[in-house]
Amino acid sequence: MRTRPFPPDGGPMTQASPRLALPFLQPAQAQKHVTHNEALRRLDTIVQLGLDTMGTTTPPGTPADGESHAIGAGATGDWAGHDGEVATWLDAAWDFVTPQAGWLATRTGDTDVFVHDGTGWVRATATVEFDNLAGVGVNAVANATNRLTSAAPATLLTHDGAGHQLKINKAGVADTASLLFQTDWSGRAEMGLAGNDAFSIKVSADGSSWDEVMNVGPGDAVVTTASMVGTVTATPGPGSAVIENGTGATGRYTKLADGTLICDVAAFATASGAPATWTLPAAFADAGFTVTATVLGGTPCVVTVSGQTAASVDVESFNLTGADTVTPDVNLVAVGRWT
Template sequence: MPSTSPRLALPYLQPAQAQKHVTHNEALQLLDAVVQLRIQDFDLTLPPSDVLPGDVIAIGAGAQGDWAGQDGRLALWDGTGWQFIAPAEGWLAWDAATRALRVLSGGVWLPCVPALQNLPGLGVGTASDEVNRLAVASEATLLTHAGAGHQLKVNKAAASDTASLLFQSGWTGHAEMGLAGGLDFALRVSDGTAWTEALRVSRASGVVTLPQGAVLDGPLAGAAVQASPTDATPGRLLTAGAYGLGGPLPAVGDATASLVPGLYAYDTAAGSSGGPAGVLRGALLHARRGASLGETQLLVVEAGSAPNVTPGQTHGRARTGGAWSAWTCGSVAQSDSGASGRVLRGQDGTQTCWHTLTTSATGETVWTFPQPFASAAGLVVTMGVGGATPAPLFPRHTAKGATSVALSVLDSAGARVSATLDVIAMGRWT
């Protein structure tokens, strides 16, 4: 019969053994040491002085003194001396110093939970692989702060590499944002086959580019949008109604003041001033070539208080570094020609008609104007006989009206003759 047990080397009681209690107590002492094993310290080579009965220490390599030759064994202080126990592969022990569980593997006491550093992979609810070394299968993943805040960092090795967040459905990528193949932030989407870049933010300037354009279904607001229809802050977006674009024209006060370029409503009843004489209401266009450079104004009349100020009439003026020039109104309102001659109407209300005709020797020749005049009052008709005239001829007109005039050519005896006559009529059409 062997003298000790095969696993813990506990001493057996032998037949006819004297003082069996000694052997029995020795076995109990060993059981007390190794069952629910607790080790005070590891890898010591010299016996400590501050030990208590029952303390167990794992001896390290190169033991000295009372521990000489006991490398790798467990030293049990029984109160009077040291007992040495040879641990076996797989024994578990509580590390009293670090409050952790260890296991003996290959002669080394290792933590039962390995150090969570440089792990080859970690899977939570699923398996990791060579590419996805951290894999989590869960309804949600929470990353919270430990103090003031929290940052999620995605780093890449080179500028041409990718550091991004990829969003998939059925393991097919459909959206990605981050640094994809460059250092500008980009967002791109996919139909499952091809990728299309939707947004790019320049790392140098912060300027946002939308390569595919944008569709806005809501209103724009903020410091980058006009605060009022006449807000001319550089770089701000125009809104509907700005300077009358898509809305009512903003009112103008003194038209001679320094105005922001744009369209304005001119209304003397609402306090507008500085416009052409006789203009009550109209639309004012103010333009400027640049800072401290020339300015021009164009005013289209809606209503006036003078006979020569009519709706649709256009007045203009300009200035360069000084006072405004006088308002002018001389542009052509209508120019036309036909069988009864040619007509030219000016925006100032004047009208000129001219024609060449042949008079009759038997009666008056009536010329109907290409366009009627406002009235016969103030209408001036001038004539000249054309062609070779062997004798003096005298043109005359009668029955002058707003729409026509009767013409004839007389010889020296006062008789009507047939002759070529050039005639001009000037008056007002308004």
């Protein structure tokens, strides 16, 4: 391959432009078109400069007309002695241009722009690194605490062909890993591992005072809730439980939030010749409750109830001939409504 001298006569370029070294037409110059065409050829290389390779040291074997290369250090063959220059294949010969600081170029297959700093080509567009960012704000401003911040109508996390997990990891048991739901930046509900390894759900009316709704201990799958067992009230609300249990001198009771009341007593002693009154451990809403009796001991008896009120019931026992002279102990269960 051959190379083309520049300027065309091989002599010193004394009449050329200071920046791009374009040859000027001289007075009384013969063949002015040669000088003019050489300047156009040079402009064709450096205007909208597109490089096929950068840092290459060996000329390609079959270059295409117009292809350009930024020559690296230690060039060989037809490029020997042209380190750092731009070589362009024109009219079956290599044309060489020395780039200057500030020239811009693109490279085939690369979307970045390169600038010449006077020594070599460097990227003018910095490569964006997404690792170890100080923060990311999507339509919002991130800060030291909320390093990933997004202001949007919705946030979508979807699968990549299978399942999807959102992982919230904490450093130690006493730390918190939770989802916090807020109204105007004031907490109203929280779920997760709050200060321990038990999964809990909490609610707050003001963002500072919190009530635990549910707690599931790690490893035992036991659900604890402040409103499951406690005092049942007619109007559900703070302090109202689902189940209320109680024990007194006259038996036990279980009160449910749906209005059901169950009272029972073990080994209730009946009296001879007259009813015995069972004072219920909890009062029903009215006398319309059901009582069942189980006779203790081996003597067959008939047990009847009468005189029911919301707070008591009379119990009487008879033998199989109808005499009320027997006094067996009985287990009693009353079921009805407390509200």
